[in-house]
Amino acid sequence: MVFNVGDIVQMKKAHPCGSSQWEILRTGIDFRIKCCGCGHMVMLPRVKFEKNVKKIIAQCKNENS
Template identity: 35%
Template sequence: MSGADPAAPRPPLALRLGDVLDLRRDHPCGSRRWTVVRLGADIGLVCAGCGHRVLLERRVLERRLAAIVERGPEG
């Protein structure tokens, strides 16, 4: 046995308002960098390149996330 059950639920990604994220694919404006502006089942993001706002399901964001570049304020 390999140990971890692939069907077991994973804990949700610990995001904060103001986090700066890099996603795996470029936005059409050429930027990969996004800022978290809304938390919940859907995550609100603003593109750092052009200011475009999107809502992504948490599961979709977890798959597309490349790195958390900068953490927002705690609280």
């Protein structure tokens, strides 16, 4: 799977606030993601992030002008 900044992904486990949707804020060796329910930000290593992603819900539209 290819992940881009701005994508909304669904994780396998829900956040304690009840939401399982996260927005990707940063990619690379580490991923910074933000909970779409409460706004909590988490930093995860790429391996753990890719293992826990269930599916991409919404993809950010890249504007390559």
